[in-house]
Amino acid sequence: MGVRDRTAEVGRGPSTPITHPAVQRAGAAPRRVRRSYRRGDLITAALCLAPALLVIGLFVVYPLVATGLLSLTSWDGISPDRPFVGLDNYGKLMADPAFRNSMVVTVLYGLGVSVLSVITGVGAAALLNSAFRGRAVYRTAFFLPVVTSSIAAAAVWRYLFDVSGPVNSALEQVGLGETNWLGDPHLALVSLTLLTVWKQLGLNTVLYLTAMQALPAQVYEAAALDGAGPWQRMRHITLPLLAPMTFFVVVQALVVTFQSFDLVYQLTAGGPMGGTEVVGFLVYRTAFVTGQFGYGATIAYAGFALVFALTWIQWRLGGKDQT
Amino acid sequence: MSRPYAAARALGRHLLLLGLSVLIVAPFAWMITTSLKSFDKVHQPPYLVPEQFEWSNYPQALAAAPFAGYYLNSVVMAAGIVAGHLLLDTLAAYALARLRFPGRNAIFLGLVATMLVPTFLTVLPAFDLVIRFGWFNSYAALIVPRLADVFGIVVIRGYLLSLPMELDEAARIDGANRMQILFRILLPLSKPALVSVAVFSFLFAWNDFLWPLLVTSDDQYRTIQLGLAAFTSKYGPYPHYLMAGTVIAAVPAIAIFMYLQRSLVRGLAATAVKE
Structure with a gap:
């Protein structure tokens, strides 16, 4: 390989600028003229890419398509035959109260987590965005929940928010009554939302910090000269300039909530009465607990399409004037 | 002021x-x-x-469930996944960053697009494959499907792109072949990227729950997070044992984070900015 490569390099040293007219023209019409590929590059690239593409192709790309096919069957996940039922599963879906419930839960959860993630992320980053002593300590503290496993984190929250747990006994001490955090369907979703925000806060803080540190200092100096106070600078300069990162944080929050399984499994197991049964958990329960593999695939396909559509509409309607 | x-x-x-x-x-x-x-x-x-x-x-919590076995399984799984990511992701990233071939950008964009695919859209057929391969209850089921990941490819590729092309060309003139260029010249310079991929892969593997839950049923192959979940439902009324078990399950990831946090947070921020 080495010999062939060097012959290809003849006439052009490693640092010689490219002066051939064909190459220069490439700037104007990039697709028309291009250097031919080196054979060694092609072979090496194929060999280097093959293992990763095989794994990702087999366990991500193929399954993505196969889930669609599976959604047209009533397969139970075990037996050899996979009865084709056409769109029956999708019809069944429309009338399924469990599915409708999971849609509502997922959208509420996604909205709650994204709104709170933006607020807490911006707030924490704004507090951390200047050089002062102890900054690294705070950042570490904020990041701890991110690296803790969901199962461990939810185990602790389940204990803390138990009816007879420390949170309630603390509330009783200050004269507030007993709250059934995890026993009431609505409160359980609130608890799950808070847990998720708590777990993601460090990540969002770091993301916003990175964005804030890239903001132009001159704009702030000019604004300060014009007499804008810290709050006005935040409201009229920082927040608008952070819009791209806010978009990223919201997408991140939505992805996290769509994927959410571990936290739900450990905190509430989807209960009480489906109060926290997000779509991912319903897919799991349908396919692996009740053995409806085909129908589980249908829920996955339709559910994610619907949640994405709903969130997108919500984003277009409500999110425009915020940024 | x-x-x-x-x-x-x-x-x-x-x-x-x-x-x-x-x-x-x-x-x-x-x-x-x-x-x-x-x-x-x-x-x-x-x-x-x-x-x-x-x-x-x-000691009582440790005696109440086979934590040592869970721990060992988590270590084996995490080691396999980290090693897989470091090798497979690096090779793919090298091809995408340093070699010229048709469809290079299309392949990269396709890979990045798969990052947006929610787990639940792939998990059922992936599970089906594991069953058909006869991997249920095995380390192969825990490791092989996750030997490569796009996050690692993106990070390492980004880092390789920041190194000057002259390095490769000079080495080529000295007679080095492509693998020598990658392993002797580029990778030693890419340590920050490799460390951050290794740490993230470890955290991912150590904290992973759904996939091990699906592909194992035997304590012989169950990981620490599965062990903790089972322990939780069994010892719910005994918070002191439960929290001891939770500490046991959570500590390695937290310790690694504390030890390497600076490079970790920086690597993360760099990738987010690029995206």
Whole structure:
């Protein structure tokens, strides 16, 4: 390989600028003229890419398509035959109260987590965005929940928010009554939302910090000269300039909530009465607990399409004037 | 700005940060101290630091479930996944960053697009494949499907792109072949990227739950997070044991994070900015 490569390099040293007219023209019409590929590059690239593409192709790309096919069957996940039922599963879906419930839960959860993630992320980053002593300590503290496993984190929250747990006994001490955090369907979703925000806060803080540190200092100096106070600078300069990162944080929050399984499994197991049964958990329960593999695939396909559509509409309607 | 005003702002900032930190860290504090309380103290009016430490909760929790086996399985799985990512992701990233071939950008964009695919759209057929390969209850099921990941490819590719092409060309003139260029010249310069991929892969593997839950049923292959989940449903009424088990499951990831946090957070921020 080495010999062939060097012959290809003849006439052009490693640092010689490219002066051939064909190459220069490439700037104007990039697709028309291009250097031919080196054979060694092609072979090496194929060999280097093959293992990763095989794994990702087999366990991500193929399954993505196969889930669609599976959604047209009533397969139970075990037996050899996979009865084709056409769109029956999708019809069944429309009338399924469990599915409708999971849609509502997922959208509420996604909205709650994204709104709170933006607020807490911006707030924490704004507090951390200047050089002062102890900054690294705070950042570490904020990041701890991110690296803790969901199962461990939810185990602790389940204990803390138990009816007879420390949170309630603390509330009783200050004269507030007993709250059934995890026993009431609505409160359980609130608890799950808070847990998720708590777990993601460090990540969002770091993301916003990175964005804030890239903001132009001159704009702030000019604004300060014009007499804008810290709050006005935040409201009229920082927040608008952070819009791209806010978009990223919201997408991140939505992805996290769509994927959410571990936290739900450990905190509430989807209960009480489906109060926290997000779509991912319903897919799991349908396919692996009740053995409806085909129908589980249908829920996955339709559910994610619907949640994405709903969130997108919500984003277009409500999110425009915020940024 | 007058000095008293600046001092007041600094104080306000610290008070707010302190309050927020207390809220964020409180669950960890309760986890640790509850794991050291005796059973008759866990349900009393809330207090943080126990009067006396029940260290025996730990050996008792360890004896109540096969934590050593869970731990070993998690270590094997995490080691396999980290090694796989470091090798497969690096090779793919090298091809995408340093070699010229048709469809290079299309392949990269296709890979990045797969990052957006929610787990639940792929997990059923992936599980089906594992069954058909006869991998149910095996390390192969835990490791092989996750030997490569796009996150690692993106990070390493980004880093390789930042190294000057002259390195490759000079080495080529000295007679090095492509693998020698990658392993002897480029990778030693890419340590920050490799470390951050290794750490993220470890955290992912150590904390992973759904996939191991689906592809194993036997304690012989179950990982620490599965063990903790089972332990939780079994020892729910005994918070002191439960929290001891939770500490046991959570500690390695937290320890690695504390040890390598600087490079970790920086690598993360760099990738996010690029995206």
